[in-house]
Amino acid sequence: MKSFKKKFLTGAIVAAMLAAFILTGCATMRSASQAVRPERDYSEGYEAGSMLKEVPADEMAYEKSAATTVAAPAGDTSGELYTDAGSSDAATSQTVSAKLIKNASIQVEVQKGSFEKALFAIASLAEQNNGYVSNSQSYSDSEGKMTSGTITIRVDKNNFDAVLNKIKEMGTVQNVTISVSDVTQEYVDNESRLKNLEAQRQSLLKLMDKSVTVKDSIEVQRELSNVEGQIEIIKGRQNYLDNLIAYSTIDVYISEPKAITDSTEGGFTGAVKRGARGALTALRVITMVLIAISPLLVIAGIILIIIWQSLRAKNRRRARMKAEQANQEIQKK
CATH class of the missing domain: 1.20.5 (Single alpha-helices involved in coiled-coils or other helix-helix interfaces)
Incomplete structure (x- = not known):
């Protein structure tokens, strides 16, 4: 045992x-096989009837290395980013200049009576610097004269500082705000995604040519439509950023000096003026109230007239009846 x-x-x-x-x-x-994983060739791994099972759509292009941003060489102060092109494109490096969006907001007080002249001058200044007016609004005072307003212009980024300085010379600067947004990282990331999606699109087109069944064609077409939709979205975003980078936006508020009135009226003359203004104000208020309730007054008047006529007719009938009764009594006697 x-x-x-x-x-x-x-x-x-x-x-x-x-x-x-x-x-x-x-x-x-297993760890050794994962550490040394060969790149898959999807164009040769296709077989009729099992295309999408052997070649997953989300792995067609993303297994290739995308463009990566690295630091600039020592001593370089140009503000540029250096990127390594993807292994599927080229082995040489390329530079990407900084993508900056410049905007400004400025408030200027011009001489009295020169508002419209300044407004037209700013619009002309935008056209002279490869720009245009994107928005404009004007406001009038109590006398109906245009004395203030806003104008938004977009000018070439290279002329941003020159245009802003010329606007400052048009009058007294009361407020200036300048903002700069750096969208370089987003721009580079979008370019990298775009390259990967284009590579995925080319792989799907090759698979489309090799498809032999309707089911395979439909599946590839669906994935291809998804990839092309993403490509269009990124291209639209890049075009939007390109426009914001190429043209700087400047918001300008222009105004004339406000008239200073003496509100300290004293003595008998001042009292008479204040009394007259008060009487006019009261009369204006009463007139407005009467105009507002005039429909009700008309309706009330019509109702009173009807009631008065009915009462009057009733009294006449009573008087007639009494007169008839009196005549009858006299005849009986």
Whole structure:
């Protein structure tokens, strides 16, 4: 019995050691195969009837290395970013200039009576610097004269500082705000995504040519439409950023000096003026109230007239009846 137990324990220990050795070997082989994973060629891995099963759509182009941003060389102060082109495109590096969006807001007070002249001058200034007016609004004072307003212009980014300085010379600057947004990282990321999506699109087009069944064609077409939709979205965003970068926006608020009135009227003359203004104000309020309730007054008048006529007719009938009764009594006697 004891020998059987010893044999059983010895066999169990040997079996455990073999199992641990086998598991360790499998884990080592798996990690080695993952560390050295060859690039897959999807155009050759296609077979009729099993195309999308062997070639997942989300792996067609993303297994290729995308463009990555690296630091600029030492001593370079140009403000440019250096990127490595993807391994599928080229091995040389390329530079991407900083993508900056410049905007400004300025408030200028011009001389009295020169608001419209300044407004037209700013619009002309935008056209002279490869720009245009995107928005304009004008406001009038109590006398009906245009004395203030806003104008938004967009000018070439290279002329931004020159245009802003010329606007400052048109009058007294009361407020200036300048903002600069750096969208270089977003721009580079979009370019990298666009390259990957274009590569994925080309792979899908190759698979489309090799498809032999309707089911395979439909699946590839659906994935191709999705990829092309993403490409159009990124291109639209890039075009929008290009426009904001190429043309700087300047918001200008122009105004004439406000007239200063003397509100300290004293003495008998001042009291008469204040009384007259008060009487005119009260008369204006009463007139407005009467105009507002005039429809109600008309309706009330019509109702009163009807009631008065009905009462009058009723009194006449009573008087007639009394007169008739009196005549009848006289005749009886």
